[in-house]
Amino acid sequence: MDWPQSICIKEVGxxxxxxxxxxxxxxxxxxxxxxxLALTGLTYIEISSFVNPKWVPALHDALEVAKxxxxxxxxTYAALVPNQKGLEKALQANIDETAVFMSASExxxxxxxxxxxxxxxxxxxxxxxxxxxxxxxxxGYLSAxxxxxxxxxxxxxxxxxxxxxxxxxxxxxxxxxDTIGTANPTQVEEVLxxxxxxxxxxxLAMHFHNTYGMALANILISLEMGITTFDASLGGLGGxxxxxxxxxxxxxxxxxxxxxxxxxxxxxxQEKLLAASCFIEEKIGRTLPSHALxxxxxxxxxxx
Amino acid sequence: MDWPQSICIKEVGxxxxxxxxxxxxxxxxxxxxxxxLALTGLTYIEISSFVNPKWVPALHDALEVAKxxxxxxxxTYAALVPNQKGLEKALQANIDETAVFMSASExxxxxxxxxxxxxxxxxxxxxxxxxxxxxxxxxGYLSAxxxxxxxxxxxxxxxxxxxxxxxxxxxxxxxxxDTIGTANPTQVEEVLxxxxxxxxxxxLAMHFHNTYGMALANILISLEMGITTFDASLGGLGGxxxxxxxxxxxxxxxxxxxxxxxxxxxxxxQEKLLAASCFIEEKIGRTLPSHALxxxxxxxxxxx
Numbered sequence: 239m240d241w242p243q244s245i246c247i248k249e250v251g252x253x254x255x256x257x258x259x260x261x262x263x264x265x266x267x268x269x270x271x272x273x274x275l276a277l278t279g280l281t282y283i284e285i286s287s288f289v290n291p292k293w294v295p296a297l298h299d300a301l302e303v304a305k306x307x308x309x310x311x312x313x314t315y316a317a318l319v320p321n322q323k324g325l326e327k328a329l330q331a332n333i334d335e336t337a338v339f340m341s342a343s344e345x346x347x348x349x350x351x352x353x354x355x356x357x358x359x360x361x362x363x364x365x366x367x368x369x370x371x372x373x374x375x376x377x378g379y380l381s382a383x384x385x386x387x388x389x390x391x392x393x394x395x396x397x398x399x400x401x402x403x404x405x406x407x408x409x410x411x412x413x414x415x416d417t418i419g420t421a422n423p424t425q426v427e428e429v430l431x432x433x434x435x436x437x438x439x440x441x442l443a444m445h446f447h448n449t450y451g452m453a454l455a456n457i458l459i460s461l462e463m464g465i466t467t468f469d470a471s472l473g474g475l476g477g478x479x480x481x482x483x484x485x486x487x488x489x490x491x492x493x494x495x496x497x498x499x500x501x502x503x504x505x506x507x508q509e510k511l512l513a514a515s516c517f518i519e520e521k522i523g524r525t526l527p528s529h530a531l532x533x534x535x536x537x538x539x540x541x542x
Numbered sequence: 543m544d545w546p547q548s549i550c551i552k553e554v555g556x557x558x559x560x561x562x563x564x565x566x567x568x569x570x571x572x573x574x575x576x577x578x579l580a581l582t583g584l585t586y587i588e589i590s591s592f593v594n595p596k597w598v599p600a601l602h603d604a605l606e607v608a609k610x611x612x613x614x615x616x617x618t619y620a621a622l623v624p625n626q627k628g629l630e631k632a633l634q635a636n637i638d639e640t641a642v643f644m645s646a647s648e649x650x651x652x653x654x655x656x657x658x659x660x661x662x663x664x665x666x667x668x669x670x671x672x673x674x675x676x677x678x679x680x681x682g683y684l685s686a687x688x689x690x691x692x693x694x695x696x697x698x699x700x701x702x703x704x705x706x707x708x709x710x711x712x713x714x715x716x717x718x719x720d721t722i723g724t725a726n727p728t729q730v731e732e733v734l735x736x737x738x739x740x741x742x743x744x745x746l747a748m749h750f751h752n753t754y755g756m757a758l759a760n761i762l763i764s765l766e767m768g769i770t771t772f773d774a775s776l777g778g779l780g781g782x783x784x785x786x787x788x789x790x791x792x793x794x795x796x797x798x799x800x801x802x803x804x805x806x807x808x809x810x811x812q813e814k815l816l817a818a819s820c821f822i823e824e825k826i827g828r829t830l831p832s833h834a835l836x837x838x839x840x841x842x843x844x845x846x
Contacts, residue, residue, distance in 0.1 A: 462543075529753065
């Protein structure tokens with residue numbers, strides 16, 4: 239197989255992870271954690287979300303977090319932005335990149351954003367336009383690409399149509415979300431085959447959740463298809479234990495371990511990553527799904 | 543990708559799973575569980591091990607289990623056999639197939655069997671010969687193929703040499719063991735490339751543990767290389783939480799789920815498998831690593 243020499247892992251734990259955890263972290267802990275993440279070699283960290291705290295109370299302190307963290311040169315500090323109001327705050331926080339989001343499923347989009355897909359386009363378009371005008375870049379998330387918890391599989395034509403609309407707005411990258419973690423390697427292959435007919439591979443990132451343990455297999459097939467950017471969340475943070483549709487992202491530590499072992503460079507130090515994973519596991523107060531973290535803890539116990 | 547139409551999953555939970563669990567199951571529970579496994583559509587179940595109970599006390603009742611279980615036509619009931627003494631009991635138990643085993647690593651073999659690799663060959667040869675003479679078949683396990691907990695990576699030439707010796711004895715299939723769960727897809731590709739130069743693919747099976755969460759990715763690459771037989775353990779049973787070198791096998795339920803989703807036939811009913819997984823989780827009394835089981839339990843909780 240012709241594996242790539244290197245890939246880019248985008249850390250979404252402080253946003254996609256923490257927004258789905260029952261326990262809220264203090265601002266100080268978030269800041270310490272993000273600072274330690276930046277020292278691992280990660281070059282992209284989504285630090286929070288500028289949505290209404292009424293909807294995502296865990297991330298109510300986005301502005302404060304953004305202002306208090308160290309800004310390590312070479313690291314892109316990004317944040318989720320739903321609308322103009324969020325963008326104002328994100329710019330006030332001097333964020334490097336904003337991330338806009340919508341769903342490929344009408345019902346999921348309605349449930350998440352309280353708007354139809356058609357109503358969402360002009361809102362995102364304005365955010366993208368104004369972010370670019372402010373000299374920043376924008377990333378796009380498309381969720382429910384592989385399956386929707388309400389509608390099941392979404393037609394690939396609809397997914398491609400929405401993706402094209404988002405890319406036309408001026409986003410620099412589109413992250414394809416397996417929001418409920420049900421995608422399988424055959425499906426990933428089919429979806430990417432369709433995508434790569436219309437879009438260059440360096441405009442695409444993959445965002446897998448690990449509900450059924452298939453995320454690394456899905457990443458493997460994505461690598462084979464030429465994709466080299468992947469979202470991940472330290473420790474496998476996120477997801478609600480009571481909602482099978484919301485399991486955590488693939489653990490950054492597991493993904494980085496597999497890439498290291500395969501000889502694919504990520505630029506990320508696994509030891510530092512595991513230390514940051516240990517920290518967040520302690521703060522969250524539940525055993526996180528990361529396999530690498532579990533193995534590391536067993537090793538330490540054995541060597542005592 | 544040119545995926546196979548079907549694969550064969552060999553259930554090793556009652557042996558490789560239970561032998562590594564702290565809690566011992568009663569003979570009655572083992573019998574009920576194995577009977578329920580046979581009703582899922584599984585065609586191969588390794589039900590126990592005829593090693594000295596001094597070494598594997600959890601499986602002290604191998605003979606009783608073998609005698610008490612129903613024998614469903616079409617299912618191969620196999621058991622691990624280390625030597626002539628074990629074989630006698632296995633034949634007395636009217637087992638369909640025996641499984642002999644050794645390690646590709648000198649130190650691991652010594653630690654496990656208390657013999658050198660050279661000393662192990664004649665013992666296995668005799669067991670294989672006498673099993674075949676009794677009209678039964680034999681399977682071989684080679685452990686530490688990808689890495690040894692004491693020696694690290696074993697040279698591929700040594701692995702191939704031992705494999706050839708084992709196949710020459712008359713075993714019908716060789717199961718290549720990633721005993722400590724450290725193999726990665728690149729390594730699996732390299733090892734299989736070397737193997738397929740010398741041995742036909744239908745003589746090989748893969749036996750992955752899931753210590754670092756890479757087992758499904760390793761299975762995916764094995765499928766691409768033409769391998770269609772995989773060992774798995776229901777629920778991901780096995781492994782000691784205090785020994786990173788002994789994490790459980792890939793969960794049968796996770797493997798079967800991925801195959802179902804990919805449209806690759808296994809002949810195994812996922813619903814029945816999950817019921818049997820639920821049963822064994824309750825009996826063992828700890829949360830098993832299976833993702834499919836976790837998702838199923840969440841779904842049930844939600845629908846209440």
